[in-house]
Amino acid sequence: MKKLIVIMIIPASLLFFGMAQAFGGAARDYITIVGSSTVYPFATVVAENFGKKTRFKTPKVESTGSGGGHKLFGAGIGINHPDITNSSSRITKSQLKKDFSNGVKEVVEVKIGYDGIVVANSRQSPVFRLTRKDLFLGLAKQVPVTGDTGALQPNPYETWNQINPSLPDTKIEVLGPPPTSGTRDAFMELAMEAGANTFTWIVNLKTIDNKRYKIICDTIREDGAYIEAGENDNLIVEKLIKAPEALGVLGFSFLDQNTDKIQGTFIDGVQPTFEAIADGFYPLSRPLYFYIKKAHVDNIPGMRSYLAEFTSENTWGDDGYLTAKGLIPMPMAERQHYRKVAEQLIPLTLDDLN
Incomplete structure (x- = not known):
């Protein structure tokens, strides 16, 4: 008698849902963003445009301060923790080490411009x-x-x-x-x-x-x-x-x-x-930044599209809509570099920080 072998392919989204259930929560279908009050107006405009232009829900953006945002962001992985944190100062080695110790092993840094x-x-x-x-x-x-x-x-x-x-x-x-x-x-x-x-x-x-x-x-x-x-x-x-x-x-x-x-x-x-x-x-x-939790990118709907919206020339370029809001654009070479970092989700290392 031949044995029937059944191979089950479980989507990553369901795995993440299971992880969420383990934390006592439910699956989340929108992006959560915390952090800097300075970056907040820029992130809010991007979130609103993203919500209007795509099929995804408008991200929830909260102004908690850079320090408060890093603390919330780095507390762990899962739907009970933010996906992105905005910051008006660069993450420190001690903050990144704390993220690592809490299981947030891959953090992607994107500079958005100057203030x-x-x-x-x-x-x-x-x-x-x-x-x-x-x-x-x-x-x-x-x-x-x-x-x-x-x-x-x-x-x-x-x-x-x-x-x-x-x-x-x-x-x-x-x-x-x-x-x-x-x-x-x-x-x-x-x-x-x-x-x-x-x-x-x-x-x-x-x-x-x-x-x-x-x-x-x-x-x-x-x-x-x-x-x-x-x-x-x-x-x-x-x-x-x-x-x-x-x-x-x-x-x-x-x-x-x-x-x-x-x-x-x-x-x-x-x-x-x-x-x-x-x-x-x-x-x-x-400089101003936001930080991405790489483990969340393909498990929270719309994250790749949000990153594409934020790093497009129409958004942060010389004539982008964030410039009209007071953001000072980076030179083209810097914009191209950080667009690549966001697209390829290149994690930050401790050696990257002085």
Whole structure:
């Protein structure tokens, strides 16, 4: 008697469904995206266009902050975890190692363009002109003692003109993002550390005592001069309108969309404009990213199509619809590189991160 051998081919989607059931959930037929409040407006526009142009459901996009997004994204594999996280700062080695330890073994990095960190104020007040040294002295918890080297004191400055006589005699009041924000991370590196580096003895600490160096540069004063205004940059815009003498730290795109209400501060003599950021002249410019969970790509409907939409020239190109929203496009060679990374789902390695 001949034996009948039955071979069952199980689609990957059913395997993923089984995994979802193991986690106590149900199959998910839409993409979930978390992360940066700066990238949020761009991702939302792409998601809406994607939903209109394809047969797939519009992705669910949440603004959780870059830090919060990485934490949610890297917590595990399966439908209870996000598929993509947006970020206004590059993932760190420690974050990627944590992802690996939680079973998220293949993470794909896509740079989407550039943004500037803006220090803005209400159009009801004069335009500010600050240096990065001014920002450091205005916002650091401890600042160098005048005329001394290696000595610090609790920040004594209450008004901007106490720091620099050319600045207005107004109270130091800056509304900005919390520590979980990628905008805050980038501001600390591009503004606070650069400002601290104008002091030779602080620069030398970087190689002698890096821990002390980071504490000096990255510890914000807690006496009310810096006010954490949440992850939502639109909220900072609203508060600046109500407090004309205050300054706010936010992404360039939010300035670009609200030029009738707020204006950008000159930093080291450079005005935050699209052209200055694109050319690299503006000192507080930074790249923006999103990160893809490769294990989810062929198990969540529409992910490949969403990636194709985001990385198309009509979206992030020189004349793409994201440019109209304030995104600074990458050069063509960079766009081609990251389009290839998204298409081939090339994972990030620890060696890729400095």
